[in-house]
Amino acid sequence: MSENALKVTFSPKLTPVRPSAVETVSSDYTRADRLAVWKARWGINRMAYRVKPGLYALGSPAADSPVFASANYKLSFDALRTNLNGLNAWLLVLDTKGINVWCAAGKGTFGTLELARVISETGLEKKVSHRNIILPQLGAPGVSAHKVKARTGFSVVYGPVRAEDLPEYLRLGRATPEMRRVRFDFSDRMILAPVQLVNFGRYMLPAAALLYLLGFRADAAYTAGALFAGGALVPALLPWLPGRSFAVKGAAAGLLVAALIALARQQSAVQFAARALIYASAASFIGLDFTGASTYTSLSGVKKEMRLAMPAQALALATGLAMLAAKGFLL
Amino acid sequence: MKMEYLRGVSTLKLDAAKCIGCGMCAAVCPHAVFRIEGRKAAITDADLCMECGACAENCPAQAITVKKGVGCAQAVRMGFLKGTEPDCGCGDGSSCC
Ligand code: SF4
Ligand code: SF4
Numbered sequence: 001m002s003e004n005a006l007k008v009t010f011s012p013k014l015t016p017v018r019p020s021a022v023e024t025v026s027s028d029y030t031r032a033d034r035l036a037v038w039k040a041r042w043g044i045n046r047m048a049y050r051v052k053p054g055l056y057a058l059g060s061p062a063a064d065s066p067v068f069a070s071a072n073y074k075l076s077f078d079a080l081r082t083n084l085n086g087l088n089a090w091l092l093v094l095d096t097k098g099i100n101v102w103c104a105a106g107k108g109t110f111g112t113l114e115l116a117r118v119i120s121e122t123g124l125e126k127k128v129s130h131r132n133i134i135l136p137q138l139g140a141p142g143v144s145a146h147k148v149k150a151r152t153g154f155s156v157v158y159g160p161v162r163a164e165d166l167p168e169y170l171r172l173g174r175a176t177p178e179m180r181r182v183r184f185d186f187s188d189r190m191i192l193a194p195v196q197l198v199n200f201g202r203y204m205l206p207a208a209a210l211l212y213l214l215g216f217r218a219d220a221a222y223t224a225g226a227l228f229a230g231g232a233l234v235p236a237l238l239p240w241l242p243g244r245s246f247a248v249k250g251a252a253a254g255l256l257v258a259a260l261i262a263l264a265r266q267q268s269a270v271q272f273a274a275r276a277l278i279y280a281s282a283a284s285f286i287g288l289d290f291t292g293a294s295t296y297t298s299l300s301g302v303k304k305e306m307r308l309a310m311p312a313q314a315l316a317l318a319t320g321l322a323m324l325a326a327k328g329f330l331l
Numbered sequence: 332m333k334m335e336y337l338r339g340v341s342t343l344k345l346d347a348a349k350c351i352g353c354g355m356c357a358a359v360c361p362h363a364v365f366r367i368e369g370r371k372a373a374i375t376d377a378d379l380c381m382e383c384g385a386c387a388e389n390c391p392a393q394a395i396t397v398k399k400g401v402g403c404a405q406a407v408r409m410g411f412l413k414g415t416e417p418d419c420g421c422g423d424g425s426s427c428c
Contacts, residue, residue: 103401105383105385106383106384106399106401137358137359137361137385138361140359140383140385140388140389141383141384141385141388141399142388143388143389144388144389145355145389145391146389146391158358158359161361175358177363180358180360180361180363181361181362181363182361182362184334244335244336244337244338245337246404288404289403289404289405291402291403291404292401292402292403292404292405292406294402295334295361295381296334296335296336296362296379296381296402297336297381297402297403298336298337298340298341298380298381298382298400298402299382299398299399299400299401299402299403299407299417300340300341300342300382300398300400301336301337301340301341301402302402302403302404302407303407304337304340305337305404306404306407306408
């Protein structure tokens, strides 16, 4: 088997792993960890949350203790170690450039080659007597279990999607169908909303402030409203917004908010129609970007919807602006 | 919530003749697209597939093909602008996924 392991090519860009240095970690979840999660969600210094790749000892593992693989994103690693509370285990951290398991598996950095590399560089086969590694199921798009076996002699076992199911998984000795499915519940969606709000708020909040200062107060409200509709209402109301297309869902949320603002500001029908076109298309654009956060949209689907949505959004925007221009701009 | 995206777009294909019934596809799929019946894999509802590629990657018999990709509008835009495959660019400093 060690001959096979030697065939793995090492990319010089990946962090080297020293077999001697097995660090010990605890399964405690501290206030500092909680703060780190919050900051990472809001995109504050997100890339600082990297864990050094390599082999870690949780508790005092022996040769027959289980091995769990993780990405070197702090949130992924923390989810793993804290859910293994009370267990003695080996934690094998892959160099995924600080990206979570799911995204890294999509890119292939949480992948067959990298797994084979850390297995070989950490000297795992001398540390444990068995040949099993438990991977998070969401690592499967990057890892080919049978190829890992052929290269390293280790069998990949896919654990549950969510680290919080690990205790139950270990107790049962298998994953239930429920543990194998990704979810996209309200809380899952709202965790991802800040990223969208930060991404678009960066441009739209200064734009709203500028409009306000220039005296276009209604448009300042519409701009902030479009951001709220696409960035917060789409995630919050996703199952209830009409259609399967995220662009349509975004447009619907945008229309709703624009209508509420128009009512509050007692705008005329023409003024409202023009604004509805402009700001619903903006909300639609933001809503479409939420496909990136969702756990069930396919590339083929997104491409199809973009082919239809992008021209429609551009047309709505142009029509709205033309209407405003024809009415002598912002009556 | 019910997680069905656009209908009839998934590129997922299963060649049942090659399948050896190992069950890997059913184990790795996060949307329960596969069912094993009579020692063969079967697709339950291809519209549930998000094209993550896990099943094809882990099928030892190469019975599954799917065009793997990220269903992310930002990635498609970036790929279009850079003239590459869709790339979510969650590499350095950006915050998608
Ligand atoms: S590509 Fe992913 S979602 Fe689609 S069937 Fe395969 S494992 Fe399931
Ligand atoms: S992974 Fe491949 S061989 Fe195994 S059950 Fe699925 S289709 Fe059949």
